[in-house]
Amino acid sequence: MNTLATTTERWELAGYGIDKLALREAPLPAPKAGEIVIATEAVSLNYRDVEVIDNGMGSTLEFPFTPASDLAGRVLAVGEGVNRFLVGDRVLSAFIPGWRDGASLPWSVAPVRGGPLPGVLARHVVEPADWYVHAPHSLSAQEASTLPVAGLTAWMALIEKxxxxxxxxxxxxxxxxxxxxxxxxxxxxxxxxxxxxxxxxxxxxxxxxxxxxxxxxxxxxxxxxxxxxxxxxxxxxxxxxxxxxxxxxxxxxxxxxxxxxxxxxxxxxxxxxxxxxxxxxxxxxxxxIAVGSRRALEDLVRAVDVLAIRPVIEASYAFDELPQALAHVRRGAFGKIVIRAD
The missing domain is CATH 3.40.50.720 (NAD(P)-binding Rossmann-like Domain)
Structure with a gap:
């Protein structure tokens, strides 16, 4: 762990409104038991991210707040007891961390990332390994980052349900x-x-x-x-x-x-x-349809590799261009808008 950075950079919201966003340095803790350290490679934006930043979208946020939910990255380190991932594995975030499988859980029992749970717009994250799945082999990090909400919602509507x-x-x-x-x-x-x-x-x-x-x-x-x-x-x-x-x-x-x-x-x-x-x-x-479980996301990942599905990305923005990317999401896009963090 001595080779890992002790600080990272992340977007923080000081209050409601895009003008309250700022890019700040933050400490990067060592992983606890059951946790993994991830180097973020891409973050896909959803329209709900704009709504959360504007007004919380029905959630009461704890400021400073880091927005967004859909991360693709690579594991840098694993905490004690982690056996789902190895250092170097490519991973995706699950939108509803408490929902592993089965019937849907109430939001109060299984809150979602990016509001009310803190989001993933950081260059590194340290979180429970259970909140992640393996990324597809066939997609780039930018493409893979579009699966946790948009891809899984379509999968749940048509295939799962x-x-x-x-x-x-x-x-x-x-x-x-x-x-x-x-x-x-x-x-x-x-x-x-x-x-x-x-x-x-x-x-x-x-x-x-x-x-x-x-x-x-x-x-x-x-x-x-x-x-x-x-x-x-x-x-x-x-x-x-x-x-x-x-x-x-x-x-x-x-x-x-x-x-x-x-x-x-x-x-x-x-x-x-x-x-x-x-x-x-x-x-x-x-x-x-309100996205889906971790198991369903794993099913989607396998299907994407087999069916050769290629997510449609209209534009990608650098990590420090988040306000411009959010403006693009607000005016609409053909497909997805992605933030590059590599």
């Missing part, structure tokens, strides 16, 4: 990180993918990733009608609902009898109302 199989149809809304993972995962499993977006250019890029069709929601506001045409009147087996609000009614009209709507995003509104009779008539299942 949705039991997607070849021949089914999937509607993916938008072209953010979760949506593009969903396009690739669905296509790799033999499903027919329909992308709904406000940009013809982004639709074309999504089709290049494996989508079969695209619908521009601006020129076709009642996009569910086109879904019914494309599915021969049957409707989609799976719909990833990313907007919330009034858009959920469109999803309900577009879903197949007995199909599935996975509620993931609330970009339009954090509330919605539905006709109970319409829901009953559809026999559809509506499920909230």
């Amino acid at each position: 949705g039991q997607l199989h070849a021949g089914q149809s999937v509607v993916v809304q938008g072209t953010g990180g979760v949506s593009l993972f969903a396009v690739q995962l669905a296509a790799a499993h033999g499903a027919r993918v329909i992308v709904v977006s406000g940009s013809d250019d982004k639709i074309a890029q999504a089709i290049a990733l494996g989508a079969s069709h695209g619908i521009n929601r601006h020129t076709t506001p009642d996009w569910e009608r086109e879904v019914l045409v494309l599915t021969g009147g049957r409707g989609a087996d799976h719909i990833l609902e990313m907007a919330g609000g009034g858009n959920v009614e469109h999803s309900l009209r577009a879903v197949a009898q007995g199909g599935r709507i996975s509620v993931i995003g609330l970009l339009e509104d954090d509330r919605f109302s539905l006709s109970v009779m319409a829901l009953l008539a559809s026999r559809a299942t509506m499920t909230g």
Whole structure:
């Protein structure tokens, strides 16, 4: 341990608001029993990171606070009793550290990284080994860092919970990180993918990733009608609902009898109302998706290697360019925004 640094550099939030962010030097403790020391190589940003920085996103933060949750790095040292990792192993952070497997746990029992738990925007972290999984062999650190939230959310919606199989149809809304993972995962499993977006250019890029069709929601506001045409009147087996609000009614009209709507995003509104009779008539299942367990992340990692999934990164920023990266996230991206820490 004598060769390890005793200090590191990390982003700290002194209060709510991006103007309260500062890059500071901090002590780097030696690992305790069960802990590992990780050299951060990349941190993927999610829209929730912007919300947490702005207002806590429903959590009361303890300042100074380090944001972000999705880390890819390399193990520098291991504490006593650690047998899951060796020095030199490449690792990924788990978003919900207390959720190893099985049914979801309440947030109060298993809080999440990056709010309310401290985040990972530091050049080094010292944390329990149980909070990490092995990274994919086939991805760079920047690519791998996009899996813990965006990749796993799409995996949970379609594969873990949705039991997607070849021949089914999937509607993916938008072209953010979760949506593009969903396009690739669905296509790799033999499903027919329909992308709904406000940009013809982004639709074309999504089709290049494996989508079969695209619908521009601006020129076709009642996009569910086109879904019914494309599915021969049957409707989609799976719909990833990313907007919330009034858009959920469109999803309900577009879903197949007995199909599935996975509620993931609330970009339009954090509330919605539905006709109970319409829901009953559809026999559809509506499920909230809030990322997944450590075991599910390990399943995703293996699948990424086998299926040759390549995460879409629109831009990467240097470690000291966090404010610019957050501004990019706020205005929207085709895929993911990543911070380089190597």
